Amino acid sequence: MRILVVEDDDVLRDGLAVGLHLEGITVDAVAGCEDANAATATAQYAVIVLDIALPDGSGIDLLREWRRSGLTTPVLLLTARNLVDDRIAGLDAGADDYLGKPFDLSELAARVRALGRRVTGNPDTVLTLGPVELDRSRRSVRLNGEPVPLSRREFAVLCVLAEHPGHILSRSRIEDHIYGWQEEVGSNAIEVHIHNLRAKLGRDAIETVRGEGYRMAWA
Amino acid sequence: MTSLRMRLFLLIVAATALVWSAAAVWTTISTRNEIEHVLDNRLREAAHMVASLGSSEIRAPRPKLLPGSVSESYQRQLACQIWSLNGQLVSRSADAPAATMGTNRTGFSERQINGTGWRVYTYIVPDTGLKVMVGDAVAMRERLITDMLAGLIAPALVGLAALAVLLWLGIERGLAPLRRVAHQLERRSAEDLSQLDSDPVPDELRVVTQAINGLFTRLEAVRESERHFLASAAHELQTPLAGLKTQAEIARRSDDTEMRARALSQMQRAIDRTTRLVRQLLDLARQESGPDAAAASPLSVQAVAASVAEELHPLLVRHTVTLSLDPSIAERTVAIEEAVLRVTLRNLIENAVLYGPSPGRVTVRMDGDTLRIEDEGDGMTPDQLATLRQRFVRGSGQRATGSGLGLSIVDAALHRAGLYLNFEATEPHGWAAVIRLTPFDRA
Numbered sequence: 001m002r003i004l005v006v007e008d009d010d011v012l013r014d015g016l017a018v019g020l021h022l023e024g025i026t027v028d029a030v031a032g033c034e035d036a037n038a039a040t041a042t043a044q045y046a047v048i049v050l051d052i053a054l055p056d057g058s059g060i061d062l063l064r065e066w067r068r069s070g071l072t073t074p075v076l077l078l079t080a081r082n083l084v085d086d087r088i089a090g091l092d093a094g095a096d097d098y099l100g101k102p103f104d105l106s107e108l109a110a111r112v113r114a115l116g117r118r119v120t121g122n123p124d125t126v127l128t129l130g131p132v133e134l135d136r137s138r139r140s141v142r143l144n145g146e147p148v149p150l151s152r153r154e155f156a157v158l159c160v161l162a163e164h165p166g167h168i169l170s171r172s173r174i175e176d177h178i179y180g181w182q183e184e185v186g187s188n189a190i191e192v193h194i195h196n197l198r199a200k201l202g203r204d205a206i207e208t209v210r211g212e213g214y215r216m217a218w219a
Numbered sequence: 220m221t222s223l224r225m226r227l228f229l230l231i232v233a234a235t236a237l238v239w240s241a242a243a244v245w246t247t248i249s250t251r252n253e254i255e256h257v258l259d260n261r262l263r264e265a266a267h268m269v270a271s272l273g274s275s276e277i278r279a280p281r282p283k284l285l286p287g288s289v290s291e292s293y294q295r296q297l298a299c300q301i302w303s304l305n306g307q308l309v310s311r312s313a314d315a316p317a318a319t320m321g322t323n324r325t326g327f328s329e330r331q332i333n334g335t336g337w338r339v340y341t342y343i344v345p346d347t348g349l350k351v352m353v354g355d356a357v358a359m360r361e362r363l364i365t366d367m368l369a370g371l372i373a374p375a376l377v378g379l380a381a382l383a384v385l386l387w388l389g390i391e392r393g394l395a396p397l398r399r400v401a402h403q404l405e406r407r408s409a410e411d412l413s414q415l416d417s418d419p420v421p422d423e424l425r426v427v428t429q430a431i432n433g434l435f436t437r438l439e440a441v442r443e444s445e446r447h448f449l450a451s452a453a454h455e456l457q458t459p460l461a462g463l464k465t466q467a468e469i470a471r472r473s474d475d476t477e478m479r480a481r482a483l484s485q486m487q488r489a490i491d492r493t494t495r496l497v498r499q500l501l502d503l504a505r506q507e508s509g510p511d512a513a514a515a516s517p518l519s520v521q522a523v524a525a526s527v528a529e530e531l532h533p534l535l536v537r538h539t540v541t542l543s544l545d546p547s548i549a550e551r552t553v554a555i556e557e558a559v560l561r562v563t564l565r566n567l568i569e570n571a572v573l574y575g576p577s578p579g580r581v582t583v584r585m586d587g588d589t590l591r592i593e594d595e596g597d598g599m600t601p602d603q604l605a606t607l608r609q610r611f612v613r614g615s616g617q618r619a620t621g622s623g624l625g626l627s628i629v630d631a632a633l634h635r636a637g638l639y640l641n642f643e644a645t646e647p648h649g650w651a652a653v654i655r656l657t658p659f660d661r662a
Contacts, residue, residue: 009458011489015465018482022472053454080454080461102461105468 001116001159002026002177003047006036006062007078008055016049016108017180023109024139024152028180033057040071044176046116049108050095051078052086060093067094074115078103113137120163127162130218132201134162141201148200153178157193161206161216170213223397227390232383239375247368254364258355259327259340265297266342266353296355298337304348321352329357396420400428412439452500455624459493499624502562506631517552518560520590524548524583527564534569538577542568545584553590553656559632563640566625567592567652575650590654598650604642 003020007013008031017027028043030036033056040048052059063075077090077098087098096118097111113136117123125137133142139155141148150158160177161169171190179185186192194206194214207215298315302308308317321341322328329338339354403415412435415428463486470482521544528535528542535542553560564583571581575594582593626640633640633654641653 009462011485011492012458012462012465014485015462015469015482018478019465019469022469051458053458078461080457101457102464105465 001046001113001156002028002043002180003049003112003116004036004039004043004045005029005049006032006054006059007049007051008032008053009051015105019105020109020112023106024155025109025112026156026178026180026183031055033059033062036062040066040073045073046119046177047112048073048075049078049112050075052090053080060089063090063095064093074119076108076111076115110137122163129162129165129216132158132162132205132218134158143201150200151193151196153189154193154196154200157190158197158201161214165216165219168209168213168215173213224390224394227394228383228387231386231390235382235386236379239379243372243375246371250368250371251364254367255360258360258363259338262297262327262338262340262353262355263342265299266340266351269299269301269353270342270344270349270351296359298354298356300352302350302352304350309349315354319352320354321350323350396424400424404431412442455496456493459489459496463489463493496624499566499628502566503624503628503631506559506562506628506635518555518557520548520551520553520560520585523557523560524564527561527568530565531568531572534572538572539579540572540575540577541580542572543580543582545582547585548583548590551585551658553658555636555638555656559636562632563629563654564592566629567640570625571596571650571652588656588658590656591651593645593649593651595649598642598644 001024003025005013005016005020005027007016007029010031013029013031017029020027028039028045030039032054036048036050039045050059050063054062059077063077066073066075074096075094077087077095078101079086079090079098080101090098096115099108099111113125114123117125117136125135127134127136131144133145135141136159141150141155141158156178157174160174174190175185178190194208198205204217207217209215297312298320299310299312300308300315300320301310302319308319311317316332316335316337318332320330320332320337321339323341323343325341325343327338327340329336331337336357337354338357338360339352342351342353343349344351400415400420407413414432414435420428466482466485466489470479470486473479473482524544528544531542568581568583571592571594575581575596579595582591584591584593629640638654638656643651643653645651
């Protein structure tokens, strides 16, 4: 899951990037409205975490602008002025959720995941595809009831495929979901993750569609 | 006296009673004189009338001198005696005493006979030498006067009582607008700063309601700015706290030594910044609430600048900025409170370091009476400057994250000292904060 964080305080921005990364979320972080616009124009995010007070404008205005231009990505507002009016203004401007500062990192991660699930159309945290059971909030996977240890990246790749059952996802689309900007992506990184997933879940778990991409075997 | 109504009432009633009493005394005196005069005339006329009847008919008894229509108490008012030349009582009316009532000369006299006071007119008839004496009892005259005055004063007293009742009710009605305003004020909560009803109020009260409404407006503005200040302060404090909390959580969770060390150094930065922010908030509160900053003694610019430079040393090193104290500030003393100059210098130098180029140079110099803090930055447009002077507004596109309080603090501090901060571009490039100070010897 790849999200965008818009926060001008660099310590908090860094904390969000690192902390959410620990929670298995890929984070692109920017400091202002201008950079946020550039980011949403070039990449597809599962969720956007948006601070209200930004140096070059108000997060609420930015959000309103996004909604007007048709951006439907779920947005979680970070509000410091914990006033009801601010929350109402935020929600009315098109926010899907809000969190007051200072917040708990795990709570933020849980809310971000919940928003992400809502977009995929399946609010159940547990996805079941054939013998594979994937718990998105605990980030655990079971095969025929037995826990299977997966690395963070492997889990992320499996998640993307499982959230789009029956769809063929190209390698670059999967990369988009898994890696942030700053991360070096090896040319065959996705192949390696798919290879490892097949070794752990069975050869037939993920199909390769030649020239197009990958697809979950079970829908 | 706490009740305005009672006060007004007593004042008016007292004034009315005083005027009426004076009028009553006046009436009493003039009525008495008038009645005495009338009664005396009557005595004289009666005496002449009796004399004109002639001595032969004087024997006619009991002359009825007053008509029957007069009430019982005034019957037989007059008494009459006729004396012969040789001192014989020729005749007298029934009420007249036997002893002589009058004197031996024509004219008025008063005399006590058997305990009764008489006022008598004696008339000596020139032809016959008969003495006609007509008198009336003094007590009778007094009663007439008293009755007459009672008739005048009793209605006045009743009138005064009625007037008092009417005054009491009238004052109540007259003070109704005042009570309405008082009631409105009494009823509202301490939080309610809305305007008083613009109902037509009397002119005298309009000044008061306008003053109160003006006060409410100003209070509301102050409260609004406080609310904004608090909300902004909360925001500015909560953001670094959120950063701290997040980094602390990372440090706690991560097994990776490098990641943990990085989180700790981020926490260190957040703490530094929060510390500066709290200090600035305290500075601002102190500068805004402090009394006018009068200069107690000559203050050395050099000494304060050097002490601020020392304080800011770590910041200067971090940003590789050189702070130079120009020789022009040496030996200069100014008339300004130390805290004001210190807060001003610290914030302006800090701003110059944070928002000027790095590496760079910041210079503090005196040009005549003008203190200048110069940097090598690009400066600001007038619009930017105007917004920057508001609290919590940061320069846009700044890489450094400040609280946006610096200029507000400097403005507040200088305002206390009656000074003003200006900015101007410097040659060949750069930007200067300029303050015109008062030298101590001319203060």
